[in-house]
Amino acid sequence: MLAFGARPSCLLPDDREERADRLPRILTPSVPRTSLAIAAFSTVVEWYDFTLYLYLAPVLARVFFPASSHSIVVVLAGFALAYLMRPLGAAFFGHGGDRFGRRRTMLWSMELMAIAMLATGLLPTSERIGPSAGALLMLLRCVMAFSVGGEYNGVIAYLLEGARPERRGLLTAMAAAASEIGGLLAVAVAAATTALLGEDDVRAWGWRIPFLVGAVLAGGVWFARRAMAESPAFVELQRSGKTLANPLGEALRRHRTGVLRAFSISALGSITYYVGITYVPTFLSTTAQATDRIALLISTAAAVAVVVVTPFVGWAADVFGRRPVLVALAVCGIVLPSGLFALMTSPHLPAAMSAAMLLALLAGGVSAVGAVASAEQFPEGNRLSGLALGNTGATVLFGGFAPLAAQLLVDATGWASSPGILIAATALGVLPLFWRMPETRPQRIDQS
Numbered sequence: 001m002l003a004f005g006a007r008p009s010c011l012l013p014d015d016r017e018e019r020a021d022r023l024p025r026i027l028t029p030s031v032p033r034t035s036l037a038i039a040a041f042s043t044v045v046e047w048y049d050f051t052l053y054l055y056l057a058p059v060l061a062r063v064f065f066p067a068s069s070h071s072i073v074v075v076l077a078g079f080a081l082a083y084l085m086r087p088l089g090a091a092f093f094g095h096g097g098d099r100f101g102r103r104r105t106m107l108w109s110m111e112l113m114a115i116a117m118l119a120t121g122l123l124p125t126s127e128r129i130g131p132s133a134g135a136l137l138m139l140l141r142c143v144m145a146f147s148v149g150g151e152y153n154g155v156i157a158y159l160l161e162g163a164r165p166e167r168r169g170l171l172t173a174m175a176a177a178a179s180e181i182g183g184l185l186a187v188a189v190a191a192a193t194t195a196l197l198g199e200d201d202v203r204a205w206g207w208r209i210p211f212l213v214g215a216v217l218a219g220g221v222w223f224a225r226r227a228m229a230e231s232p233a234f235v236e237l238q239r240s241g242k243t244l245a246n247p248l249g250e251a252l253r254r255h256r257t258g259v260l261r262a263f264s265i266s267a268l269g270s271i272t273y274y275v276g277i278t279y280v281p282t283f284l285s286t287t288a289q290a291t292d293r294i295a296l297l298i299s300t301a302a303a304v305a306v307v308v309v310t311p312f313v314g315w316a317a318d319v320f321g322r323r324p325v326l327v328a329l330a331v332c333g334i335v336l337p338s339g340l341f342a343l344m345t346s347p348h349l350p351a352a353m354s355a356a357m358l359l360a361l362l363a364g365g366v367s368a369v370g371a372v373a374s375a376e377q378f379p380e381g382n383r384l385s386g387l388a389l390g391n392t393g394a395t396v397l398f399g400g401f402a403p404l405a406a407q408l409l410v411d412a413t414g415w416a417s418s419p420g421i422l423i424a425a426t427a428l429g430v431l432p433l434f435w436r437m438p439e440t441r442p443q444r445i446d447q448s
Contacts, residue, residue: 083400093150
């Protein structure tokens with residue numbers, strides 16, 4: 001008879017209790033494949049808008065803050081400020097997802113996201129209403145961050161609970177790959193807009209096009225999600241009357257270790273993504289003195305590389321386990337980034353592009369395994385709440401503020417390699433936690 005493996009004997013008592021909660025049941029998921037596909041690929045919209053903002057940061061700085069001599073820093077600071085809303089959104093949608101269902105909260109978050117993107121695309125500029133335009137832009141970023149706070153966690157939990165246990169890593173990695181497709185789509189739309197329109201037209205009205213495209217995408221995903229089935233794990237919780245009245249509080253009381261592990265995984269994923277991918281166009285434009293078109297071209301190549309590699313890393317997490325993949329990626333995060341940032345200042349396009357692609361592969365790998373490894377730290381009853389406390393808190397510190405910190409570090413030191421120090425320091429800090437982390441990959445063993 002086949003069963004899933006026993007807990008490691010080296011675990012501490014509370015670790016054993018958490019591990020028992022996380023062990024998968026021997027059930028065939030009842031989630032239709034169409035629902036899983038909709039959930040997996042709907043993360044395109046979430047990352048489309050958030051990365052689009054950074055890709056268009058130089059243009060937005062000139063349009064909304066023309067009077068400031070540090071306009072690019074102001075735009076990046078606004079990006080960081082908006083991230084403070086992510087924990088609030090994660091807590092709100094996480095509580096709702098654990099109390100009322102994964103599907104319902106995914107509809108709420110996407111609806112709010114569509115409204116925020118449409119409003120951004122229609123926003124008047126500083127030329128028309130003065131400094132109020134910049135304030136409104138920042139306000140809409142906060143709304144966007146609030147909705148995104150619960151979006152990714154809800155999708156990952158839904159996929160984890162609907163996948164076969166031996167394919168959890170691969171399926172949740174598809175959501176990470178789809179988010180990278182969102183980033184790729186963002187850079188492609190931004191590149192096409194800047195390539196087809198003159199600089200004056202982009203500043204006058206062309207910058208609106210990518211945001212309006214995002215609003216249409218979000219509306220389409222919202223309609224598609226209406227046809228999704230609810231997570232079978234949540235349906236079972238409702239049927240048995242085991243939904244928690246206060247899932248956030250329960251996660252803090254019983255699963256603090258899981259919250260810490262999810263925080264460490266998200267810290268490495270956030271710093272590698274937001275410094276190693278989304279900050280790169282700004283780095284190329286300001287530090288490497290590349291044109292906007294060259295910067296977007298390099299970013300497009302990097303995004304393609306991530307989309308290709310992410311499913312393979314998810315597969316590796318299913319075959320070899322979550323822990324060894326995380327450890328290997330942390331080691332790479334210590335060794336590689338500083339040299340790759342230095343290489344991106346090369347006047348030779350192939351060298352700069354190769355460096356950007358390697359950085360992107362590192363970030364994509366962490367996102368792929370981090371999705372399943374974080375979600376497996378918590379039981380079904382408070383999975384979204386646990387992810388809200390762990391993942392999203394780290395995203396604020398190591399994601400939202402990371403591009404600003406990287407730019408300030410470059411400005412202060414004049415050293416092109418300095419952004420890599422942020423990644424290396426974070427990887428060094430989380431490596432001991434990864435090394436001691438118990439494996440959560442389901443194992444099949446023979447039982448007589």
